[in-house]
Amino acid sequence: MTLAEEDYIKAIYQLEADKKGNILTNDIAAKLSTKASSVTDMLKRLEKKGLIHYQKYQGVSLKENGKKFALKLIRQHRLWETFLVKSLGFGWESVHDIAEKLEHIHSDELIERLDHFLGHPAFDPHGEPIPLEKGRIWEIKSQKLSEVEPGYEYVLDAVIQPDNEFLIYLNKINLQIGSVFKLKNIESYDRSVEIEMERQTYFLSQETTFNLKVRKHGA
Numbered sequence: 773m774t775l776a777e778e779d780y781i782k783a784i785y786q787l788e789a790d791k792k793g794n795i796l797t798n799d800i801a802a803k804l805s806t807k808a809s810s811v812t813d814m815l816k817r818l819e820k821k822g823l824i825h826y827q828k829y830q831g832v833s834l835k836e837n838g839k840k841f842a843l844k845l846i847r848q849h850r851l852w853e854t855f856l857v858k859s860l861g862f863g864w865e866s867v868h869d870i871a872e873k874l875e876h877i878h879s880d881e882l883i884e885r886l887d888h889f890l891g892h893p894a895f896d897p898h899g900e901p902i903p904l905e906k907g908r909i910w911e912i913k914s915q916k917l918s919e920v921e922p923g924y925e926y927v928l929d930a931v932i933q934p935d936n937e938f939l940i941y942l943n944k945i946n947l948q949i950g951s952v953f954k955l956k957n958i959e960s961y962d963r964s965v966e967i968e969m970e971r972q973t974y975f976l977s978q979e980t981t982f983n984l985k986v987r988k989h990g991a
């Protein structure tokens with residue numbers, strides 16, 4: 773597998789996880805910021821390798837071994853992120869890009885030793901579950917902050933798009949995995965929200981609430 777092929781497999785997996793319904797060429801092009809024509813070429817290659825089902829105009833889905841491979845990459849990515857934060861002292865905002873490179877090193881022995889060294893962590897520093905060796909992954913019952921009711925206390929479970937600038941912003945307002953806050957109000961005009969945390973009030977944009985996964989405090 774080439775690096776690009778691996779990135780496609782992971783992108784299709786993530787699109788399938790986010791979206792109900794067919795994954796189309798344009799969805800993949802948008803996710804990987806590339807042209808639809810290059811996506812089509814790549815999909816034909818992945819289909820030949822037996823990793824995906826692909827029919828023109830009908831969309832793409834991963835075959836069982838494509839899915840297993842995607843979960844393997846995600847496992848490697850999330851273990852490396854955990855290592856970078858826990859063992860090397862990086863901030864959670866600066867590990868994703870490094871892990872994007874490290875995830876492509878394929879050595880089962882290295883990964884098993886890494887997992888053992890870290891004490892078999894269940895979650896990465898962004899709160900996402902680390903898939904198990906056999907390609908199983910925990911189902912987490914959290915919801916997007918953009919989809920929950922106001923008037924309750926919530927715990928931040930995970931950050932969906934852990935990109936650098938977003939995490940720096942969360943650092944600024946001191947919002948971390950495990951932070952507890954009350955969702956006070958949702959503005960019907962632009963879906964921005966008001967939260968109260970440690971007696972301080974913050975207003976979060978809809979872009980922010982789309983990217984945070986929460987569960988009811990105490991639930």
Ligand SMILES: [Zn+2]
Nearest residue numbers: 853868871934
């Ligand atoms: Zn990451």
